Amino acid sequence: MGDELGTDDVPFPAQAAGPLLVIIDENHRGLLLRRITEEGGFAFVSSAELAAAGDLRSAEAAREMAWEQLHSGPWDEVVPTWRDAYAMACLLVAGIRASAGDLKEALRVLDMGLIMGGPLLRRELEVAVGKISVMSASNQVECSRRSSRCGLENCRSWNIDEVLQILPSRSLACKAVEKQPSPSLEAFIRDYFLRSYPVIISNYIDHWPALTKWKDVDYLKSIAGDRTVPVEVGKNYLSSDWKQELITFSQFLDRIQTNISSADLTYLAQHPLFDQIKELRNDIMIPDYCYAGGGEIQSLNAWFGPPGTVTPLHHDPHHNIFAQVVGRKYVRLYPESASQDLYPHTDSMLKNSSQVDLDNFDAKDFPRTADLDFIDCILEEGELLYIPPKWWHYVRSLSTSFSVSFWWRASDLPFENV
Numbered sequence: 001m002g003d004e005l006g007t008d009d010v011p012f013p014a015q016a017a018g019p020l021l022v023i024i025d026e027n028h029r030g031l032l033l034r035r036i037t038e039e040g041g042f043a044f045v046s047s048a049e050l051a052a053a054g055d056l057r058s059a060e061a062a063r064e065m066a067w068e069q070l071h072s073g074p075w076d077e078v079v080p081t082w083r084d085a086y087a088m089a090c091l092l093v094a095g096i097r098a099s100a101g102d103l104k105e106a107l108r109v110l111d112m113g114l115i116m117g118g119p120l121l122r123r124e125l126e127v128a129v130g131k132i133s134v135m136s137a138s139n140q141v142e143c144s145r146r147s148s149r150c151g152l153e154n155c156r157s158w159n160i161d162e163v164l165q166i167l168p169s170r171s172l173a174c175k176a177v178e179k180q181p182s183p184s185l186e187a188f189i190r191d192y193f194l195r196s197y198p199v200i201i202s203n204y205i206d207h208w209p210a211l212t213k214w215k216d217v218d219y220l221k222s223i224a225g226d227r228t229v230p231v232e233v234g235k236n237y238l239s240s241d242w243k244q245e246l247i248t249f250s251q252f253l254d255r256i257q258t259n260i261s262s263a264d265l266t267y268l269a270q271h272p273l274f275d276q277i278k279e280l281r282n283d284i285m286i287p288d289y290c291y292a293g294g295g296e297i298q299s300l301n302a303w304f305g306p307p308g309t310v311t312p313l314h315h316d317p318h319h320n321i322f323a324q325v326v327g328r329k330y331v332r333l334y335p336e337s338a339s340q341d342l343y344p345h346t347d348s349m350l351k352n353s354s355q356v357d358l359d360n361f362d363a364k365d366f367p368r369t370a371d372l373d374f375i376d377c378i379l380e381e382g383e384l385l386y387i388p389p390k391w392w393h394y395v396r397s398l399s400t401s402f403s404v405s406f407w408w409r410a411s412d413l414p415f416e417n418v
Contacts, residue, residue: 022091022092022094022095022098022124022128023124023127023128024088024091024121024124025124028120028121028124029088031120032081032084032085032088032120032121033045033048035081035084036081036082036085038081039079039081039082041065041069041081041082041085043065044062044065044066044085044089047059047061047062047065048062048088048089048092051089051092051093051096052092054096054099055096056093056096056097059089059092059093059096060093062085062088062089062092063086063089063090063092063093063109065085065089066082066085066086066088066089067086067116069082069085069086070082070083070086070116080118081118083116083117083118084117084118084119084120084121086112086113086116086117086118087113087116087117087118087120087121087122087124087125088121089113090109090110090112090113090117090125091110091113091121091124091125091128093106093109094106094107094109094110094113094128094132095128097109098132098135103132103135103136103226104136104226106132107129107132107133107136107226107227107228108226108228108248110125110128110129110132111129111227111228111229111276112228112246113125114126114129114275114276115228115230115246115276126278130278136226163330163378163398166308166396167330167396168332168358168359168361168394169358169361171330171332171376172376172378174373174374174375174376175373175374175375176375176376176377177198177199177200177331177333177375177376177377177385178197178198178199178200179199179200179201179202179377179383180199180200180201180202181201181202181203182201182202182203182204183199183201185288185289185291185292188201188289188292188386189292189293192386192388193289193292193293193319193386193388193410196336196388196389196391197388198333198375198385198386198387198388198391199385199386200377200379200383200384200385200386201287201289201321201383201384201385201386202380202382202383202384203382204287204384205284205285205287205323205325205382205384206382208283208284208285208325209282209283209284210280210283210284210325210326210402210404211325211326211381211382213283214280214283214325214326214402215326217253217257220249220253221249221250221253223277223279223280224249224277224279224280225248225249225250225253226248226249226250227248227249227276227277228246228247228248228249229246229247229248229249229252229268229271229273229276230244230245230246230268230271231244231245231246231247231252231266231267231268231269232244232266232267232268232269233245233264233265233266233267234264234265235265235310236309236310236311236312237269237312238312238350238353238357245266249277252266252268252304255306256304256305256306256400257306257400265305265306265308265309266305266306267303267304267305267306267309268302268303268304268305269303269305269309269311270301270302270303270405271301271302272299272300272301272302273301273302273304274300274302274404275300280302281300284323284325284404286300286406287321287323287384287406289321289384289386290319290321290406290408291408292319292408292410293319293410294410294411295319295408295409295410296408296409296410296411297406297407297408298318298407298408298409299318299405299407300404300405300406300407301404301405301407302402302403302404303401303402303403303404303405304401304402304403305397305400305401306397306400306401307397307398307399307400307401308396308397309396309397309401310359310394310395310396310397311393311394311395311396312353312354312357312358312394313332313334313342313353313354313356313358313392313393313394314352314353314354314392314393315336315339315352315389315390315391315392315393316352316387316389316390316407317352317389317390318389318407318408318409319386319387319388319389319407319408319409319410320386320387320388320405320406320407321384321385321386321405321406321408322379322384322385322386322387322403322404322405322406323383323384323403323404323405323406324379324380324381324382324383324384324385324401324403325381325382325402325403325404326381326400326401326402326403327381327397327398327399327400327401327402328378328379328380328381328397328398328399328401329378329379329395329396329397329398329401329403330376330377330378330379330395330396330398331376331377331378331379331385331393331394331395332358332374332375332376332393332394333374333375333376333387333391333392333393334372334373334374334391334392334393335391335392336390336391336392338372338373338374338392339390339392340368341368341369341372342354342356342369342372342392343355343356343366343368343369354392356369358394378398
């Protein structure tokens with residue numbers, strides 16, 4: 001097969017998909033198969049070779065073998081080779097599915113490869129997604145009658161008294177987060193970055209296409225409707241009923257327009273959606289503020305859900321510019337100096353999260369929190385919020401909301417505690 005097609009790249013699976021759909025670099029393929037063999041994955045290699053000839057059953061078997069390895073223990077203990085093996089198996093399955101005309105299933109499998117697979121074949125996965133997306137572009141999904149009328153805009157009137165009834169005690173009664181209209185980078189660094197102090201920045205992202213495009217359900221479904229995304233279901237990640245699911249973006253959009261119970265709230269939270277769906281990435285830009293201190297972007301994540309989604313009180317290790325693109329959110333912030341009075345979890349996995357449930361606060365259990373000073377705000381559509389490292393923050397969506405977090409690390413500042 002390699003002799004006929006050259007040594008640079010080879011269609012894989014060749015007979016099933018043809019050279020225009022799924023192509024794996026021959027060097028990557030050979031290297032990965034050797035590594036899998038070294039890990040004892042002889043059955044995987046055998047199935048992969050059969051899948052190259054268009055055998056769907058063998059391709060699915062290879063994917064299942066790799067999937068089992070991904071779930072053999074804690075995620076950070078998974079052998080990286082098996083993540084790459086899973087990506088390869090996803091390419092195999094998707095090529096065969098696409099050649100048979102099952103484009104939705106092919107995209108679903110490729111997304112699983114992007115979400116769960118390793119970095120070795122990421123480029124091949126992205127190219128395959130692009131080709132199959134073009135093939136399925138004519139399959140437009142009609143929006144429901146409700147979404148055509150309201151899209152993702154706020155259809156309810158804004159009533160501050162109603163909002164205060166659902167917010168934690170003392171909300172909007174203490175000091176407000178400062179707001180500055182599009183400060184210069186120099187002013188931002190001097191007045192907020194170096195002081196490690198939050199600020200709302202307005203009038204800075206008015207030119208982003210996302211501000212209008214992301215309200216259009218038809219647009220979102222047309223570019224991402226068949227793509228598979230991970231979502232959280234339940235009150236929040238600290239709740240006993242919390243779980244994760246994998247659904248299509250269209251299913252997610254339908255859910256967030258109908259969710260009314262907090263137990264069934266569906267939230268696309270802290271997901272690198274823009275690495276997965278490039279069309280959405282083109283609708284936004286990295287703010288210049290993220291380059292403060294010689295900034296290096298660590299992650300760019302999406303936060304998308306219906307009214308009532310909550311991110312409980314926690315802190316993060318990096319600088320964060322939080323862009324509110326659609327809708328509005330309530331945000332409460334406590335400085336790092338208040339950490340011990342916020343009762344962090346002792347479990348190492350949750351040590352950046354507080355045991356204090358601000359929505360059901362019990363002063364008897366957490367007396368030191370009751371009178372703590374904080375700053376808060378309602379972050380409006382089109383505004384940015386700078387959250388310094390280690391600042392505790394609680395976030396509640398007050399409407400259907402689509403936000404983007406830009407995490408960066410200023411690695412050239414020796415005094416920075418990250």
